[in-house]
Amino acid sequence: xxxxxxxxxxxxPYVTGSSVVAIKYKDGILMAADMxxxxxxxxRYKSIERLKPIGKHSLLGASGEISDFQxxxxxxxxxxxxxxxxxxxxxxxxxxxxxxxxxxMYNRRNKFNPLWNSLVLGGVKNGQKYLGTVNMIGxxxxxxxxxxxxxxxxxxxxxxxxWHENLTFEDAVKLLEKCMRVLLYRDxxxxxxxxxxxxxxxxxxxxxxxxxxxxxxxxxxRNPTAGAEGSW
Numbered sequence: 574x575x576x577x578x579x580x581x582x583x584x585x586p587y588v589t590g591s592s593v594v595a596i597k598y599k600d601g602i603l604m605a606a607d608m609x610x611x612x613x614x615x616x617r618y619k620s621i622e623r624l625k626p627i628g629k630h631s632l633l634g635a636s637g638e639i640s641d642f643q644x645x646x647x648x649x650x651x652x653x654x655x656x657x658x659x660x661x662x663x664x665x666x667x668x669x670x671x672x673x674x675x676x677x678m679y680n681r682r683n684k685f686n687p688l689w690n691s692l693v694l695g696g697v698k699n700g701q702k703y704l705g706t707v708n709m710i711g712x713x714x715x716x717x718x719x720x721x722x723x724x725x726x727x728x729x730x731x732x733x734x735x736w737h738e739n740l741t742f743e744d745a746v747k748l749l750e751k752c753m754r755v756l757l758y759r760d761x762x763x764x765x766x767x768x769x770x771x772x773x774x775x776x777x778x779x780x781x782x783x784x785x786x787x788x789x790x791x792x793x794x795r796n797p798t799a800g801a802e803g804s805w
Contacts, residue, residue, distance in 0.1 A: 582685060582686050583638070583641070583686065583687070583689055585689075586637060586638035586641075586689040587612065587613075587638065587640070588610045588611065588612050588617065588618065588638065588639045588640065589610065589611050589636070589637055589638055589639065589689075589762070590606065590607075590609065590610055590611075590621060590623045590635065590636055590637065590639060590642075591606075591607060591609060591611070591636060591722050591723065591724075591756070591760055591762040591763050592606065592607075592636060592720060592721055592722035592723050592724030592725075592728065592756050592760065592763070593605070593606040593623065593624075593634035593635065593636050593691075593693045593720065593721045593722070593724065594606070594718075594719075594720045594724045594728045594732075594749055594752045594753065594756075595634060595693045595695050595704055595718065595719050595720070596704075596717065596718040596732060596736055596740070596745060596748065596749065597695075597702050597704055597717050597718065597738065598740040598741070598742060598744075598745035599738070599739055599740055599741055599742070599745075600742065600771075600773045600774075601697045601702060601771055601772050601773035601774070602632060602695035602696060602697065602702060602703075602704055602771065602772050602773075603742070603745045603746065603749060603769065603770075603771050604624055604632055604634050604693060604695060604769070604770050604771070604772075605749040605750075605752070605753055605767060605768070605769045605770075606623045606624055606634050606636075606767070606768060607753065607756075607757075607763050607764050607765075607766055607767050607768070608620050608621050608622065608623070608764065608766045608767070608768055608782055609621065609762060609763060609764035609766070610639055611762045614761070614762075616762070616764060619764055619766055620766070620782075621639060622768065622779075623635050623636070623639075623642065623768075624768055624770040624779060625646060626770075626772070626776075626777035626779070627649050627653065627670055627694075627696075628649075628653045628656070628664055628665055628670070629664050629776065630664065630665070630666050630667055630696045630697060630698040630772075631665075631666070631667040631670045631694060631695070631696035631772070631777075632667075632694070632695050632696055632770055632771075632772040632777050633645075633646075633649070633670075633692060633693070633694055634692070634693040634694075634721075634770075635690050635691070635692050635693070636690060636691045636692075636721040636722045637689045637690035637691055637709065637721075638688070638689035638690060641688040641689050641690050642690055644688065645674070645677070645688060645690065645692070648677060649670070649673075649674075652665070652670075652673060653665065666696060666698035666699075666703070667694055667695060667696025667697070667698060667703040667704075667705075668698075668703050668705075670694055670696070671694040671703070671705045671707065671713070671715075674692055674694060674707050675707045675711055675713045676711075678690075678692070678707050678708070678709060678710065678711045679710070679711025682709065682710040682711055687709045687710060688709060689709055690708075690709055691706065691707070691708045691709065691721035691722065692706060692707050692708075692721075693705075693706045693719055693720075693721060694706070694707070695772060696772055697772055697773055697774050700774065703715065704716060704717065704718070704719055705719065706719040706721065708721075717736060717738065718732040718733075718736050720732070720752075722760075723756060723759065723760045724752065724756055727752075727755050727756055727759055727760070728752035728753075728755065728756060731748075731751060731752055731755065732748070732752065735748055735751075736748065742771070746769060749769060750767075750785060753767050753785060754785050754787065757785060757787065758787075758794075765784045765785055765787065766782050766783075766784060767782060767783055767784070767785060768780065768781075768782045
């Protein structure tokens with residue numbers, strides 16, 4: 574008798590991306606992520622795009638396992654294609670796509686074979702801005718600003734202090750750059766190659782990658798163990 578292959582499950586992620594930060598601003602949604610891909614603790618890849626337009630009205634960002642993110646994009650391609658085949662003059666908005674992703678993530682969690690990602694979904698349809706997130710076990714919420722990974726701990730306090738609903742595009746970019754700079758300083762998986770994307774009523778725009786201006790001359794950076802018990 575031939576051997577029967579055992580059912581396989583993802584026990585841990587292999588190549589992962591770090592935080593995604595997104596905010597609402599006056600005209601739409603702005604999202605930022607770096608382009609690093611970590612193989613374990615090794616920063617193996619430096620040009621991975623983790624922000625993708627979905628259909629006409631939505632923008633998706635992902636932390637976590639890159640191959641699972643590619644699988645999610647395949648699901649969404651099928652969803653958008655099926656929606657377009659109706660040719661009824663309507664198209665899926667960001668709220669519908671977010672609800673779909675929530676069901677996909679929760680369904681895979683119930684099969685004990687989760688997609689190892691935290692997702693951010695934003696968009697604009699009929700003048701209404703929408704921004705939400707969902708994690709690998711289906712926990713989801715909607716807010717004026719969201720973040721995944723360490724961004725949830727380091728960037729959101731900054732956003733709670735400085736975000737307001739009438740942010741211009743320029744001010745919103747500066748606020749996201751401030752958040753990404755803090756993450757670059759504190760997150761070992763972050764790289765200094767940032768991509769920012771926006772989505773408005775006119776559609777999604779992905780801007781070219783850029784590097785942040787940084788300052789590593791702070792005394793805590795120059796001698797991080799100074800004063801620590803047992804340090805030289």
